[in-house]
Amino acid sequence: MTLTVETVPTVADAARRLGTGVRYLGGGTLVMRALNYGDTSVSTILRSSDPALTRVETSGDRIRIGAGVTMAGVMASRDLEALHPVARVIGGPAVRNMGTVGGNLFADPPYGDFAVALLVLDAMVQVEGASEVPLERFLGERRGLVSAVTIRRPERGAFRFRKVSRVKPKGIAVLSMAAYLPGAPGRITGARIAYGNMGPRPIRVAAVEQALEGRGLDAGTIASAAGAALQGVSPQTDPIASEWYRREVAPVHLRRLLEAQS
Amino acid sequence: MSTVEFRKDLFADERDDNLNTIGKPERRQDILGHVTGRTKYFDDHLFDGLLHMRCTRSPHHHARIRSIDTREAERMPGVVRVLTGKDVPVNLNTLLSLMNFGKDDEAVLAERKVAYRGEPVAAVIAGTDREARAAAAAVRVDWEVLPHVLDVEEAIAPNAPVVNETYPNNTFDYHDRYDHQKLRFGDVESAFATADHIVEGRYSMSPIEQAPVETCGAIAAPEGADRFVCHTSTQALFFSLGTTAKLLDMPSNRLHFIGGTVGGGFGGKVDSIHEPLAVLGALVTNRPVKYSWDREEEMQVGAPRGAEVWYLKDGVMRDGRIVARQFRGYFDSGAYTRLSSYAIIKGTGHLPGPYTIPNVSSDVFCVYTNRTPATAMRGFGITGVDFAIERHMDKVARRVGMNPLELRILNSYRDGDMKPHRRVAHNCALVECVQVVSEKSGWAIGPEFRAASSMTGGGGPRAEIPHTVTDEDGRIGERRSGRAGTAPRPATPARPAAAAPQRPAYEPQPYTPQPYTPPSAPQPLYQPEPYRPSAAEPHRPKPPEPDTKPKPRPEPAPQPEPTRPFDRGVNRPGASRFISGTRRR
Numbered sequence: 001m002t003l004t005v006e007t008v009p010t011v012a013d014a015a016r017r018l019g020t021g022v023r024y025l026g027g028g029t030l031v032m033r034a035l036n037y038g039d040t041s042v043s044t045i046l047r048s049s050d051p052a053l054t055r056v057e058t059s060g061d062r063i064r065i066g067a068g069v070t071m072a073g074v075m076a077s078r079d080l081e082a083l084h085p086v087a088r089v090i091g092g093p094a095v096r097n098m099g100t101v102g103g104n105l106f107a108d109p110p111y112g113d114f115a116v117a118l119l120v121l122d123a124m125v126q127v128e129g130a131s132e133v134p135l136e137r138f139l140g141e142r143r144g145l146v147s148a149v150t151i152r153r154p155e156r157g158a159f160r161f162r163k164v165s166r167v168k169p170k171g172i173a174v175l176s177m178a179a180y181l182p183g184a185p186g187r188i189t190g191a192r193i194a195y196g197n198m199g200p201r202p203i204r205v206a207a208v209e210q211a212l213e214g215r216g217l218d219a220g221t222i223a224s225a226a227g228a229a230l231q232g233v234s235p236q237t238d239p240i241a242s243e244w245y246r247r248e249v250a251p252v253h254l255r256r257l258l259e260a261q262s
Numbered sequence: 263m264s265t266v267e268f269r270k271d272l273f274a275d276e277r278d279d280n281l282n283t284i285g286k287p288e289r290r291q292d293i294l295g296h297v298t299g300r301t302k303y304f305d306d307h308l309f310d311g312l313l314h315m316r317c318t319r320s321p322h323h324h325a326r327i328r329s330i331d332t333r334e335a336e337r338m339p340g341v342v343r344v345l346t347g348k349d350v351p352v353n354l355n356t357l358l359s360l361m362n363f364g365k366d367d368e369a370v371l372a373e374r375k376v377a378y379r380g381e382p383v384a385a386v387i388a389g390t391d392r393e394a395r396a397a398a399a400a401v402r403v404d405w406e407v408l409p410h411v412l413d414v415e416e417a418i419a420p421n422a423p424v425v426n427e428t429y430p431n432n433t434f435d436y437h438d439r440y441d442h443q444k445l446r447f448g449d450v451e452s453a454f455a456t457a458d459h460i461v462e463g464r465y466s467m468s469p470i471e472q473a474p475v476e477t478c479g480a481i482a483a484p485e486g487a488d489r490f491v492c493h494t495s496t497q498a499l500f501f502s503l504g505t506t507a508k509l510l511d512m513p514s515n516r517l518h519f520i521g522g523t524v525g526g527g528f529g530g531k532v533d534s535i536h537e538p539l540a541v542l543g544a545l546v547t548n549r550p551v552k553y554s555w556d557r558e559e560e561m562q563v564g565a566p567r568g569a570e571v572w573y574l575k576d577g578v579m580r581d582g583r584i585v586a587r588q589f590r591g592y593f594d595s596g597a598y599t600r601l602s603s604y605a606i607i608k609g610t611g612h613l614p615g616p617y618t619i620p621n622v623s624s625d626v627f628c629v630y631t632n633r634t635p636a637t638a639m640r641g642f643g644i645t646g647v648d649f650a651i652e653r654h655m656d657k658v659a660r661r662v663g664m665n666p667l668e669l670r671i672l673n674s675y676r677d678g679d680m681k682p683h684r685r686v687a688h689n690c691a692l693v694e695c696v697q698v699v700s701e702k703s704g705w706a707i708g709p710e711f712r713a714a715s716s717m718t719g720g721g722g723p724r725a726e727i728p729h730t731v732t733d734e735d736g737r738i739g740e741r742r743s744g745r746a747g748t749a750p751r752p753a754t755p756a757r758p759a760a761a762a763p764q765r766p767a768y769e770p771q772p773y774t775p776q777p778y779t780p781p782s783a784p785q786p787l788y789q790p791e792p793y794r795p796s797a798a799e800p801h802r803p804k805p806p807e808p809d810t811k812p813k814p815r816p817e818p819a820p821q822p823e824p825t826r827p828f829d830r831g832v833n834r835p836g837a838s839r840f841i842s843g844t845r846r847r
Binding site: 002003036037038040 | 316390391392395396399556557558
């Protein structure tokens with residue numbers, strides 16, 4: 001009945017220890033909130049002091065981000081410069097000092113904005129004791145202990161991100177959007193678009209990607225992309241915004257994201 | 263940053279600008295503690311052997327309790343005691359009973375039925391919060407789910423489920439006579455008959471949560487001399503003390519209440535929910551007990567500003583003068599009374615807003631529904647109807663094709679005008695406010711409106727109480743039995759049979775609108791005589807009914823020795839033996 005805390009030296013140990021009633025604690029911004037609000041399903045909090053969890057390493061055109069890297073850690077990493085604007089809009093300073101990249105993948109709406117950015121950067125998730133899986137597939141199951149996320153090193157100026165919230169500077173997102181547009185404003189090859197808070201988990205938007213693929217980022221392309229903005233998307237109604245509102249504003253914000261100067 | 267602009271040019275001769283405090287910047291007395299993190303809240307007081315209390319709550323909007331089985335919960339680890347309604351010495355109260363207003367209608371822990379989702383039926387006291395939560399979930403309640411009603415207008419229909427058995431008509435009883443609070447001033451029906459336009463509207467507002475940063479809570483502990491100390495987040499310390507004394511059938515001098523620091527209140531911390539249970543817990547266990555809500559409880563069970571529905575009907579002349587205004591309002595009190603009954607009386611005194619309208623009528627209902635009970639929040643009773651009134655003023659302006667600012671100045675009250683609740687208005691300032699709004703927003707108004715003043719044009723015939731038509735509609739129980747309609751009055755009603763005038767000296771006369779003549783003083787139509795309340799018997803509080811219920815006083819348990827020596831203990835005579843310090847120094 002009492003709550004215990006266990007700390008193990010490696011991620012592998014932690015993965016073995018996971019089970020019923022055992023919850024892994026990254027930064028605690030989700031787990032401790034649940035415990036403080038009376039979640040009695042957890043009887044053991046598991047931590048790991050594995051130094052690999054907090055490392056950021058670059059090899060070739062991929063960057064490996066340890067699952068325990070905090071948002072503040074992202075902002076302190078020169079390799080992750082493209083993600084600084086994303087980390088800066090996650091929570092307030094206290095949350096950024098604790099909240100981790102790995103934990104963000106487990107955040108239910110209206111949170112989880114960092115995962116939206118990772119989706120367009122071709123992220124692969126390293127689950128301890130298993131092979132790497134694409135983030136898109138991982139988000140559908142969200143099982144296992146994440147040890148790291150690897151992303152493509154973004155081409156300069158090709159990555160864009162937008163978090164839309166009503167309260168500034170640290171409001172909860174009505175929606176968030178990320179775009180990876182290599183070649184823009186010229187011919188785009190490998191366009192990726194992702195939304196957050198437009199459904200139960202962050203998603204890629206194939207219709208918009210197709211509207212952009214192989215074309216220059218001109219007014220006509222942007223118009224057709226905005227026209228496809230809601231294809232295959234089923235946003236939810238929650239205390240932050242209604243489904244109707246999200247449908248109304250999503251094409252507008254997509255247009256602004258695409259029109260923005262990189 | 264915007265700065266405050268003081269308009270010292272206005273009302274300069276009515277005000278002394280050489281006061282020591284008013285009009286001068288002043289440091290809040292508590293701000294230093296807040297900004298340095300030294301302010302102590304109720305939860306910053308540490309007690310050795312502190313027990314935690316959590317409630318088992320209704321998952322249903324409306325249900326009868328067939329039985330409550332606490333046996334499994336009592337066997338759970340760490341559980342010291344499980345309380346149900348029969349453990350509460352006087353398990354029925356209404357907040358305003360301390361000032362003799364309303365009937366006791368709410369149990370601390372429900373015994374026979376619940377009337378809103380989240381209503382507590384049992385309280386578990388255990389060694390840790392976690393143990394208390396687990397045991398609260400193990401309390402078995404056999405529910406018989408009843409039909410519920412969540413809408414005020416549905417709740418007053420004759421066939422609606424009875425929410426609150428103390429008020430079987432689903433409406434609060436006003437003055438032992440009516441199912442609503444009446445206001446009658448002049449004769450609205452005659453004025454509607456002569457008005458050029460009739461403008462109607464329906465306005466509604468949802469409940470609003472006060473959302474304090476510190477959730478509501480209290481810690482109670484045994485003190486010396488058979489007393490109990492209680493640290494609480496309450497906004498109303500003596501309300502909480504009086505309520506606790508009543509519910510626990512205990513003289514108030516056995517209660518030592520300490521409050522004063524509220525971590526966000528806004529009206530949501532006046533209901534005195536926590537203190538009685540925390541003190542009862544300390545009484546039956548003889549140990550310190552904390553009872554506080556988590557965030558979810560604060561949102562679901564914490565009483566919000568109630569929902570309101572308002573119907574307004576105005577009689578308006580072509581030149582924009584409003585000659586009659588009729589209100590019909592419904593306050594959603596939730597399942598129990600708390601403060602909505604009082605909010606309605608407060609709101610009725612405010613009608614028809616800051617305007618001088620010669621004929622005003624209002625019926626406002628305090629309606630029980632199977633929603634969370636509503637309570638105070640910033641200007642409650644006024645805020646909702648003001649929203650309705652100002653939206654309606656804009657609607658009137660559109661109908662008569664008038665600038666909405668000019669419409670407001672035209673109808674605004676002036677010093678010396680009689681308000682419908684029979685008080686003369688003074689220190690009026692709406693005209694000047696609208697003029698400043700016009701100036702700041704660049705929304706132009708005509709020169710005669712720029713020249714208007716709150717200090718001129720009032721009084722004279724506008725200070726008189728008009729001949730007033732009264733009625734006996736809406737006696738308690740009438741509506742419920744189907745003998746009176748539940749819908750708002752029809753758009754173009756037939757004139758009701760003339761009721762006897764309030765003062766028989768005046769024969770009822772059809773209302774004739776007078777031309778608007780601001781500054782010149784026309785002849786008064788009649789000599790006003792001082793207002794006397796109607797001849798009906800004045801409302802007297804009923805003597806309290808003899809309480810036949812046995813009041814078990816729990817046997818005081820033997821005083822346990824603290825398990826650890828006090829390393830930071832307090833040895834003040836009479837102080838609680840359990841105090842071990844504070845989180846903030």
